[in-house]
Amino acid sequence: MSLSTVTSTSSRQAGSVSPPQSGTNSAGGIIAGRLSAQDYAAGFADIHPALSKHEAFVEADRCYFCFDAPCQKACPTSIDIPLFIRQISTNNDLGSAHTILDANIMGGMCARVCPTETLCEEACVREAAEGKPVKIGLLQRHAVDAMMAQAQAHKTHPFKRAAASGKKVAVVGAGPAGLSAAHRLSQLGHDVALFDAREKLGGLNEYGIAAYKAPDNFAQKEVDFVLGIGGITPTLNKKLGKGIHLDTLRRDFDAVFLGIGLASVNTLGLSGEGKLAGVREAIDFIADLRQAQNLATVPVGSHVVVVGGGMTAVDAAVQAKRLGALSVTIAYRRGPADMKASAYEQELAKINGVIIRHWLKPVRLHGNTGAVSAISFESTAMIDGKLTGTGQITKFASDMVLTAIGQILVSDDFNEAMTVRDGKIVVDSARATSLHGVWAGGDCTATGEDLTVSAVEDGKQAALAIDRALRA
Amino acid sequence: MADLRSNFLGIKSPNPFWLASAPPTDREVNVTRAFKAGWGGVVWKTLGEEGLPVVNVSGPRYGAIHSGDRRLIGLNNIELITDRPLDINLREIKQVKRAWPDRAMVVSLMVPCEEDAWKKILKSVEDTECDGIELNFGCPHGMSERGMGAAVGQVPEYIEMVARWCKQNSRLPVIVKLTPNITDIRHAARAAKRGGADAVSLINTINSIMSVDLDMMAPSPHVDGKGSHGGYCGPAVKPIALNMVTEIARDTETKGLPISAIGGITTWRDAAEFMAMSAGTVQVCTAAMTYGFRIVEEMKSGLSDWMDAKGYQTLEGFRGRAVGNATDWQYLNLNYVVKARIDQDLCIKCGRCHIVCEDTSHQAITNLVDGARKFEVIDAECVGCNLCVNVCPVENCITLVQQTSGIDPRTGLENDRGYANWTSHPNNPSAVKAAE
Ligand SMILES: Cc1cc2nc3c(=O)[nH]c(=O)nc-3n(C[C@H](O)[C@H](O)[C@H](O)COP(=O)(O)OP(=O)(O)OC[C@H]3O[C@@H](n4cnc5c(N)ncnc54)[C@H](O)[C@@H]3O)c2cc1C
Ligand SMILES: Cc1cc2nc3c(=O)[nH]c(=O)nc-3n(C[C@H](O)[C@H](O)[C@H](O)COP(=O)(O)O)c2cc1C
Ligand code: SF4
Numbered sequence: 040m041s042l043s044t045v046t047s048t049s050s051r052q053a054g055s056v057s058p059p060q061s062g063t064n065s066a067g068g069i070i071a072g073r074l075s076a077q078d079y080a081a082g083f084a085d086i087h088p089a090l091s092k093h094e095a096f097v098e099a100d101r102c103y104f105c106f107d108a109p110c111q112k113a114c115p116t117s118i119d120i121p122l123f124i125r126q127i128s129t130n131n132d133l134g135s136a137h138t139i140l141d142a143n144i145m146g147g148m149c150a151r152v153c154p155t156e157t158l159c160e161e162a163c164v165r166e167a168a169e170g171k172p173v174k175i176g177l178l179q180r181h182a183v184d185a186m187m188a189q190a191q192a193h194k195t196h197p198f199k200r201a202a203a204s205g206k207k208v209a210v211v212g213a214g215p216a217g218l219s220a221a222h223r224l225s226q227l228g229h230d231v232a233l234f235d236a237r238e239k240l241g242g243l244n245e246y247g248i249a250a251y252k253a254p255d256n257f258a259q260k261e262v263d264f265v266l267g268i269g270g271i272t273p274t275l276n277k278k279l280g281k282g283i284h285l286d287t288l289r290r291d292f293d294a295v296f297l298g299i300g301l302a303s304v305n306t307l308g309l310s311g312e313g314k315l316a317g318v319r320e321a322i323d324f325i326a327d328l329r330q331a332q333n334l335a336t337v338p339v340g341s342h343v344v345v346v347g348g349g350m351t352a353v354d355a356a357v358q359a360k361r362l363g364a365l366s367v368t369i370a371y372r373r374g375p376a377d378m379k380a381s382a383y384e385q386e387l388a389k390i391n392g393v394i395i396r397h398w399l400k401p402v403r404l405h406g407n408t409g410a411v412s413a414i415s416f417e418s419t420a421m422i423d424g425k426l427t428g429t430g431q432i433t434k435f436a437s438d439m440v441l442t443a444i445g446q447i448l449v450s451d452d453f454n455e456a457m458t459v460r461d462g463k464i465v466v467d468s469a470r471a472t473s474l475h476g477v478w479a480g481g482d483c484t485a486t487g488e489d490l491t492v493s494a495v496e497d498g499k500q501a502a503l504a505i506d507r508a509l510r511a
Numbered sequence: 512m513a514d515l516r517s518n519f520l521g522i523k524s525p526n527p528f529w530l531a532s533a534p535p536t537d538r539e540v541n542v543t544r545a546f547k548a549g550w551g552g553v554v555w556k557t558l559g560e561e562g563l564p565v566v567n568v569s570g571p572r573y574g575a576i577h578s579g580d581r582r583l584i585g586l587n588n589i590e591l592i593t594d595r596p597l598d599i600n601l602r603e604i605k606q607v608k609r610a611w612p613d614r615a616m617v618v619s620l621m622v623p624c625e626e627d628a629w630k631k632i633l634k635s636v637e638d639t640e641c642d643g644i645e646l647n648f649g650c651p652h653g654m655s656e657r658g659m660g661a662a663v664g665q666v667p668e669y670i671e672m673v674a675r676w677c678k679q680n681s682r683l684p685v686i687v688k689l690t691p692n693i694t695d696i697r698h699a700a701r702a703a704k705r706g707g708a709d710a711v712s713l714i715n716t717i718n719s720i721m722s723v724d725l726d727m728m729a730p731s732p733h734v735d736g737k738g739s740h741g742g743y744c745g746p747a748v749k750p751i752a753l754n755m756v757t758e759i760a761r762d763t764e765t766k767g768l769p770i771s772a773i774g775g776i777t778t779w780r781d782a783a784e785f786m787a788m789s790a791g792t793v794q795v796c797t798a799a800m801t802y803g804f805r806i807v808e809e810m811k812s813g814l815s816d817w818m819d820a821k822g823y824q825t826l827e828g829f830r831g832r833a834v835g836n837a838t839d840w841q842y843l844n845l846n847y848v849v850k851a852r853i854d855q856d857l858c859i860k861c862g863r864c865h866i867v868c869e870d871t872s873h874q875a876i877t878n879l880v881d882g883a884r885k886f887e888v889i890d891a892e893c894v895g896c897n898l899c900v901n902v903c904p905v906e907n908c909i910t911l912v913q914q915t916s917g918i919d920p921r922t923g924l925e926n927d928r929g930y931a932n933w934t935s936h937p938n939n940p941s942a943v944k945a946a947e
Contacts, residue, residue: 096579096580099579100580103861103904105861105862106861106863107866107878108862109860109884128579164859164861165859167859168859168905
């Protein structure tokens with residue numbers, strides 16, 4: 040997809056941004072409360088608002104109910120998209136949601152965060168026909184929101200548990216992978232003990248996803264919805280390698296699923312990192328923002344430089360801008376086509392006023408009385424297929440440097456026991472690890488792309504495989 | 512610029528687009544608005560006997576069916592004839608006709624089946640200086656229970672009798688409006704002709720119940736929990752009307768009987784189709800009730816542009832030209848062979864052609880070619896049924912192509928076998944054998 044077509048073809052228009060209107064506090068340094076309450080509210084409101092009932096009908100009517108639908112094939116969780124859209128068009132939103140959730144229990148979050156422009160909507164035949172795919176993501180949200188509202192209001196859950204199997208499964212990590220596995224295992228009749236190192240369940244849904252993609256505490260609402268099936272006992276602040284260990288879990292449970300994501304990050308390897316105030320990991324900055332009760336308490340620099348080229352870099356940059364930073368620059372060491380952030384994400388950054396600079400690698404952090412004041416980059420080029428520094432140095436004044444150069448697996452607890460390759464746990468197509476009785480999925484494995492929807496699929500497939508193994 | 516003027520039974524109008532007898536023609540304000548908007552004529556909302564007028568329900572009169580995007584494709588009503596006093600209607604008709612002398616003003620009538628009743632109303636209608644009358648033998652609800660409307664239209668003898676009374680007691684041209692709620696429209700049309708009617712108009716509405724309210728367990732829309740059948744009209748009824756018009760146009764007894772066509776006419780193209788099947792004027796109700804009077808602009812310009820493109824200078828230039836090509840099934844050429852062709856450049860790969868052919872027709876469209884998603888017609892299976900063409904969402908992506916040479920791989924027969932129909936087919940037990 041070329042950049043110029045992004046905004047027009049995607050139903051997830053990158054638009055609807057209102058740059059801060061009134062009195063931005065332009066003081067230097069990292070400070071909170073740069074904007075008015077109004078501007079915070081506008082900048083962090085739902086980026087793709089829900090469809091009204093009428094809009095949903097009109098949109099649902101556009102679906103052709105394709106044979107062997109390409110959209111369904113493009114969905115990592117294989118949701119029966121033509122069927123759920125047809126159910127919406129016959130005014131059966133709850134039935135539609137059932138179709139969705141049966142394939143993807145986190146269909147609500149996926150509808151909000153999936154890069155649909157590279158998944159189902161890219162495959163939609165109406166994209167080929169007229170460059171305007173059916174708004175599958177928004178229709179999915181329409182149906183699932185209806186179901187979640189119903190479940191919340193009546194304390195019900197759309198799925199029933201099968202007869203108790205008498206088996207117990209430990210699920211470690213309560214991100215999309217772990218939650219999906221836990222839900223399916225419970226549905227299949229197994230009891231699930233769910234452990235997570237953090238204070239809240241949800242993984243990156245709770246701590247990582249950009250605030251404007253899932254406002255109104257949606258991640259926790261969805262966690263409650265998923266746990267609504269029963270049979271899942273969560274334990275928080277319990278870290279594998281600290282309070283619990285894989286060998287004891289294997290002994291005490293009939294099976295173990297690991298959905299521990301990537302708990303650590305790469306560092307720049309520059310002197311001053313970790314010492315100079317104002318240099319921090321983008322993912323921590325986002326987590327703080329996500330956990331803030333009031334965005335006016337979240338500090339941001341005046342001139343922010345984000346190092347990296349993925350989704351995290353874009354999310355950090357856009358949110359820094361929407362918090363009122365005067366300038367935000369993303370610096371990436373390779374070219375636009377190499378960026379992990381999709382064309383849509385790059386467009387989103389640009390229309391939010393973020394400057395993206397390519398072919399720059401960080402070489403030096405400059406400090407001033409213990410705080411970062413600038414960062415220098417060396418220009419790069421591909422020479423004989425290798426990324427090479429050209430010697431030319433550019434210095435950016437900056438009071439906040441956010442690093443987003445990749446997350447890494449923390450595997451201390453099972454390094455010896457399990458095959459880990461290139462920083463990911465090795466699994467087979469059923470998501471079984473090399474260690475008997477242990478399955479894994481999500482970002483900690485090398486299955487699909489590192490996306491919420493892929494993590495959900497991994498959890499589901501692992502649960503089905505565990506069920507088969509436990510009943511064998 | 513094509514000449515759209517129409518002359519129907521001597522009734523002149525600047526264009527053939529009339530509003531059918533219905534709410535759009537119920538009163539002076541509406542009709543004046545219609546004429547301002549450019550309609551060629553109206554058939555005034557049906558008048559009844561002098562005396563206390565009929566009473567309509569105060570609950571919903573209309574129901575509808577919609578396509579996906581709430582586009583109205585069928586309308587149902589339980590409205591009766593005019594519920595305003597006769598004298599007011601007559602006064603307004605006269606006023607409007609005087610103000611708009613170049614427009615057609617036809618008055619629709621429905622009174623009890625007694626000659627005196629008809630005589631009486633005909634007299635007062637003539638006084639309005641209107642151009643003609645239309646006998647409403649079609650209304651399927653309310654009036655038929657009182658022995659009028661469809662109750663007359665369903666009995667050919669009554670049609671003939673009332674038509675004759677009207678011809679004998681009035682100098683005005685008489686149009687008999689037919690009900691479609693019968694088995695064979697030709698009997699009704701023949702009766703009208705025998706009675707001396709100058710023309711027929713059709714169709715009136717079709718008996719219908721639009722839906723059932725599954726909470727109330729009652730027909731919907733309902734009046735205080737109960738529903739009755741109404742009359743169905745709008746785009747959905749056009750094919751039914753077109754068939755009935757065609758039947759009358761090609762019937763040996765009624766051939767040449769002027770027809771004012773009604774039923775689902777929404778665009779210039781609908782109108783042109785009815786006229787190609789011999790209609791002299793067309794009447795519109797639902798389309799106006801859906802979009803307002805301004806649609807006539809599209810109808811006029813569309814018809815005129817099409818006539819210019821085709822070189823037809825007047826309506827008579829193309830009127831009735833399609834009638835000769837409407838025939839009975841038994842005369843269709845069984846040796847005419849077509850195969851579907853899918854334009855791969857236009858194909859958006861939805862696969863609907865494949866699945867409908869696979870599930871419900873002749874398994875004649877691939878879904879994979881060399882392992883890739885591709886939809887191609889298998890000539891050895893394709894019977895040329897047109898189903899894939901009809902379900903394809905892209906216009907002209909699938910077409911039927913005539914096979915004029917070589918062998919049809921499905922039947923093993925030559926493609927250029929010349930005309931032959933069922934009447935002489937060897938499988939026909941009563942085939943006419945060619946002389947040996
Ligand atoms: C900033 C950012 C933005 C993103 N935006 C999008 C987006 O818009 N759309 C999209 O599809 N994807 C997005 N992603 C990717 C997506 O969030 C991940 O692919 C997805 O969350 C992976 O799910 P997971 O369950 O494997 O891991 P996680 O969501 O990371 O969950 C892992 C869980 O395991 C817990 N855990 C970790 N280690 C241990 C341990 N030792 N013991 C116990 N518990 C442990 C963690 O606390 C966490 O709760 C984004 C990622 C980031 C970082
Ligand atoms: C609300 C309504 C009232 C009607 N009333 C009459 C009527 O009084 N007399 C009559 O001859 N036809 C009446 N009709 C039938 C229309 O004149 C016309 O024959 C029919 O609606 C089909 O045309 P259409 O598809 O363009 O609507 C009525 C139709 C509607 C929708
Ligand atoms: S490809 Fe598009 S049109 Fe076809 S089923 Fe999927 S969403 Fe509907």
